[in-house]
Amino acid sequence: MSDVQNEKQAQPTLTEERHASWLELFFDLIVVAGTAQLAHVLHGEPSLADFGLFTVMYVAFWTIWMCFTVYGNVAGDRARTWTMLIGMLGMAVLAASVAGVHEGEHLQVFAVTYVVLRTVANRAWRGRREVLMDWPVAQFTAGVTPWIVSIWVDGQARYWLWAAGLAIDLWATLSMSARRFQENLDARRDLAKQRAGRRSRRDDGRFDFHVTHLDPAHLGERLGLFTIIVLGESVAQLVAVGSGAGWDHTLRALALAGFLLLVSIWQLSLVHGYGGVPNLREAAVEPRLVLLLHCVTNGALTALAAGLGASMEHRHGELPDNIRWVLSASFATYVVIATVAAMASRHLAAAPVRWGGLVVHLLPPLALALAIGFFGAALPVVAVAWLLVAAAVWGLLGYVEWLRPRGAQPA
Structure with a gap:
């Protein structure tokens, strides 16, 4: 299996209704394992702290799934198979690491895997020259920083760092505007053209992006x-x-x-x-x-x-x-x-x-x-x-x- 784009499948026409591909359906199987493991966090007699931990871990799992889902939505038949399968494997590790959270086990593995998957999902957009404003978290990775710090932190502070990272993602989702981004991009393009004489050829496509939207x-x-x-x-x-x-x-x-x-x-x-x-x-x-x-x-x-x-x-x-x-x-x-x-x-x-x-x-x-x-x-x-x-x-x-x-x- 290679990371070659699936060119053999025809792109849907304007009159055809696009459906989930076999790759996407296979990818979604990981949700079965993830939801089952997350539900176990609330088994027994869960405390308020357990419910808070469930909330943070669920949102983290869902965020990773969504990052790969929106990539598949925009890329369509050109979605890279290996990218999706790496995401699926990583989410399996996330799901498996939930089991020992009450004993404090696998928490570092959960954090490391989350950081790796956010990085993989972000790199999938490189070379596409597209900016997805419908879900900016897919490309905006500032919320990953607290997760990186949490790898070397123990105790309750680790959970608060996770929550802080997810809060940054929420802020990005609600605050980033496609119109403002496009206006800022156009302004930078115009400024770059004015300085064309002092710009190297390597910088020519620096602002060659366009805003894309979900199907x-x-x-x-x-x-x-x-x-x-x-x-x-x-x-x-x-x-x-x-x-x-x-x-x-x-x-x-x-x-x-x-x-x-x-x-x-x-x-x-x-x-x-x-x-x-x-x-x-x-x-x-x-x-x-x-x-x-x-x-x-x-x-x-x-x-x-x-x-x-x-x-x-x-x-x-x-x-x-x-x-x-x-x-x-x-x-x-x-x-x-x-x-x-x-x-x-x-x-x-x-x-x-x-x-x-x-x-x-x-x-x-x-x-x-x-x-x-x-x-x-x-x-x-x-x-x-x-x-x-x-x-x-x-x-x-x-x-x-x-x-x-x-x-x-x-x-």
Whole structure:
């Protein structure tokens, strides 16, 4: 196998709908391992520190996946096979290193691998003469610096450095403007032309860049595939617990509740959403905001998967407060994303926000999820699961009654 561009595959025409390539689908298999390992961080009775560690490691894993995903989106059939496979191998190392985090093992390996993968993803853009402003993190590596420092740091300071690096990436995502970048680039070009007499031939193409953008249809498919894999991890959690236990009435009720909850989320995120983000329509928000919403949505779903698995393990006793809060907080986060996406989608359609419909259809699921966290200590595990199902179904009915365009048929 070589690092030669895949020239034999024809580029899609303007009338063809581009789909994920076999290379991209193979690359996405690493998400299966990653989400499973990350969910284990929240097993047992996770503390607030565990939840913070899960958040940082999940965002790091997702960021690496996204850096290679946007490269494949822009490069298309010319994406270098070895670049993608190196990314896949590195992400496998990231996933494997999650296992010993509670004991303080493999943390240095996690940091080193993250730095290497960010470097590989950045170098993939060299020679393309393109700047991707839809996801500047792919080429903006200032956020990697705290990760490099963390390699030689022990204790809690290492986690804070990781969080600082991710915060820099978030700042870059939200603050960098394609228009300002283009204006600055044009100004530098003009200045370079004025100084042409004093410039060497080596500098001629120094500012020969152009701003490129993501393919929204292809991006939506890749993001949706990520969400499908995360939902698959939820199914795997239910099956794993159920296969090793006696099939009593409690287990059957919990398994059915978990299945119906996942069906409702699948409907909201993939049938009625875009890129795995519930209630979102394509082009409702900028691509960089779609990616941020996707990150938060799937982080919440990964935590929800861990909570579902843990709740089945405690089905005959009291549900620990920490696990109840994992279920409550993760589902509440999902509902907040669904509400924000619904309002953005109505704005795109130039439809007024009907506040009455918002209060009736979209806010009750949030209130119920938070009530489970604050007041659900005395509830049996089965009741918690079925209350979450009720909240999800109510949110799904809210789409049908409040969000779906008039005249459209339900899916």
